[in-house]
Amino acid sequence: MLSLTYSVGSRVGYFPNVSRNVLKRFSSNKTRTNLLDLLRKRGLISQVSAPEEVLVSKVQNGDKLKMYCGVDxxxxxxxxxxxxxxxxxxxxYVRGHDIVNIVGGATGAVGDPSGRSTERKTMSIDTRLDNVSRITTQLSRFFQNGLTYYENKYKSNDDENKNTGVYTMTNNYNWWKDVKMIEFLAQYGKYIRIQSMLSRDSVSARLxxxxxxxxxxxxxQILQAYDFYHLYKNxxxxxxxxxxxxxxxxTAGIDLINxxxxxxxNVKKNPPFAITVPLLTTSNGQKFGKSAGNAIFLDEEINTAYDIYQFFLNTTDADVERFLKIFTLMPINKISEVVEKHNDAxxxxxxxxxxxxEVTELIHGTKKAKDAKTISRVLFSNSTITEDSKELIRIFSGARILKQASQGSDLTTLVSELMQCSKAEAKRKVVQGSVYLGPDRVRLEKNTSDWIQYLxxxxxxLIRIGKQKCFVVQMTQ
Ligand SMILES: Nc1ncnc2c1ncn2[C@@H]1O[C@H](COP(=O)(O)OP(=O)(O)OP(=O)(O)O)[C@@H](O)[C@H]1O
Ligand SMILES: N[C@@H](Cc1ccc(O)cc1)C(=O)O
Known part of the structure; x- marks a missing residue:
């Protein structure tokens, strides 16, 4: 099994030997913002388990919290x-609390029925191990980039957040590999109630x-419950x-811990809590994710930074404010200013x-966000192109949208290749004057193979075909 403790930067680590149940306090006694209220206003909280007032008072007291989220x-x-x-x-995390990610090397082998109407297909061990290693890297990078994005853009405005949180990445196979079935059943079986298991939505819906x-x-649910118990206890x-x-x-985990x-x-002083986020759905109400087949992935081998940029650029007016609150760390008052300006035009x-x-910068960093913006400007606006050819090739090939053609071919052939249409259709587009060439977007009405003046x-x-389609083509000799 891979060693799945992943370290990036000074704030990311493996589980240190923390002294058990010592609550650290990282702020003075001054009254702090109710972070839970703020996060609710951002649309990031759907449910909090009882007793919420205990959690609120910990947050307002300035207690350092530690929380985790798992991904299979x-x-x-x-x-x-x-x-x-x-x-x-x-x-x-950016407000100094400690966070933990679990990648489910153990749970992924079993399969979560939550939210699914059918059984999951079995995955080969090699594929699962490869997924574990990729997701480990993606999550660690996400929190590292997220912290940098926050520190570069928003930290100085926020004088409550002077503290540093610790990020930990781990794999639940690390503890499940040592658990023996008989010992587990003997020690924990009596605390796991069949009635509760049967009543969970994930089970009752399927039954x-x-x-x-x-x-x-x-x-x-027993595996995930024990993960929570393990992290709570240790x-x-x-x-x-x-x-x-x-x-x-x-909540199965909360029951087990209690x-x-x-x-x-300790459990009375520091009870375990659940906080859930609303499920992001598409306009027709489907959960946005793998099973629905509509996911945009963080792995650049699947979706580039430009794909993410484009996805968010196409957000509807109805969703844009909600997404600014969920997917960025821009303060809410700044979001209101953006929305006000937007509503004027x-x-x-x-x-x-x-x-x-913002989202591209958060996920992929400043440089890729800048490149994505450049691509968008080159393809969709009529402003002057200031980038030289090397820069255009770098940016467009990075986004995997650089096209290649030979300077020996003619315009009709090029249009037919780019638009994947017949030569007759391409010829029609040319003579109708729907093709524009070069940085000055010169409109053509006849075929040509004399490219030099446009390059x-x-x-x-740069070739624009009709209103919607625009391509950057590297013309080889
Ligand atoms: N659309 C979504 N909105 C909010 N949270 C989500 C969404 N999709 C997944 N999550 C959350 O992300 C975490 C990891 O999810 P998981 O690994 O099960 O991915 P998934 O896309 O839901 O997988 P699958 O489609 O295979 O069920 C879980 O807490 C899950 O609830
Ligand atoms: N069950 C979660 C993943 C997960 C795995 C282990 C945990 O301890 C927590 C969460 C999901 O499918 O999204």
Missing amino acids: PTAKSIHLGNLVPMMLMLNF SSQGSLGFNEFTY ENTTIQIGGNDQWGNI RVEQNSS PQLHYAQSVLAQ IGNEVL
């Missing part, structure tokens, strides 16, 4: 839906529908975060361009 290695990459709970964690449920998926992790579909699994620890004074999509820029740096051709 069911795909090569995490996606924008998974980022919703991670954004909740990032909001805590009352046609879809069958294997013993593996039925017992999944690492002082008192909060578990997840999407709303995880409520049953998370039963096993019923005689401990919605056709300019100002709020969408701010959103696209940037003798090698890059």
Whole structure:
């Protein structure tokens, strides 16, 4: 098994030998903002388990909290839906709280039935291990970039947040590999109640529908419950975060902790909590994610920084303010200013361009966000192109949208290749005057193979075809 303790930068570590149940306080006694209220206003909180007032008072007291969120290695990459709970964690992290990610090397082998009407297909061990390693890297990078984005853009405005949180990445296989079945059942079995297991939505929904449920998926909630218990007991992790579909699994953990620890004074002082985020859905109400097949992934081998930029640039006016609150760390008062400016001229999509820029920067860093903005300007605006050919080739090939053609071919052939249409159709487009060439967007009405006058740096051709399509083509000799 891979060693799955992943370290990036000074704030990311493996589980240190923390002294058990010592609550650290990182602020003076002054009254702090109720972070939970703020996060609710950002649309990042759906449910908080009782007693919420205890959690609120800890936050307002300035207690340092420690929370975790798990992801199963069911795909090569995490996606924008998974980022919703991670954004909740990032909001805590940048304010100095400690956060933990679990990649489910053990749970991923069993399969979570939550929110699914059918059984999961079995995955090969090699694929699962590869997914574990990729997701480990993606999550660690996300929190590292997220912290940099916050520190560069917003930290100085926020004088309550002077503290540093610790980020920990781990794999639940690390503890499950040593758990022995007989010992586990003897020690914990009596605390796990069958009635509660049967009543969880993930189980009852499957039992009352046609879809069958294997013993593996039925017992999944025990694994996640024990993870929470393990982190609570050994690492002082008192909060578990997840999407709303995880409520049953998370509260299974709270039940287990409360039963096993019923005689401990610590559980009264530091009770375990669940916080869930709303599930991000598409306009037709489907959960945004892998199963629905509409995911945008963080792995650049699947979706580039420019894909993410484009996705957010296409956000509807109805969603843009909500997404600014969920997917960025821009303060709410600044978001209101952006929305106000946007509403003066919605056709300019100002709020969408701010959103696209912010999220791309948060996920992929300043340079890639700047490149994505350049691509968008080159392709969709009529402003002068100041980049030289080398820069255009670098940026467009990085986004995997640089086209190649030979300077020996003619315009009709090029249009037919780019538009994947017949030569007759391409010819029609040319003679109708729907093709524009070069940085000055010169309109052509006849075929040509005389490219030189239109090329940037003798090698890059900008070609616009109709209103929607624009390409950057590297013209080889
Ligand atoms: N659309 C979404 N909105 C909010 N949270 C989400 C969304 N999709 C996934 N999550 C959350 O991300 C975390 C990890 O999810 P998980 O690994 O199960 O991915 P998934 O896309 O839900 O997978 P699958 O589609 O295979 O069920 C969970 O807490 C889950 O609730
Ligand atoms: N069950 C979670 C992943 C997870 C795995 C282990 C945990 O301890 C917590 C969460 C999901 O499928 O999204």
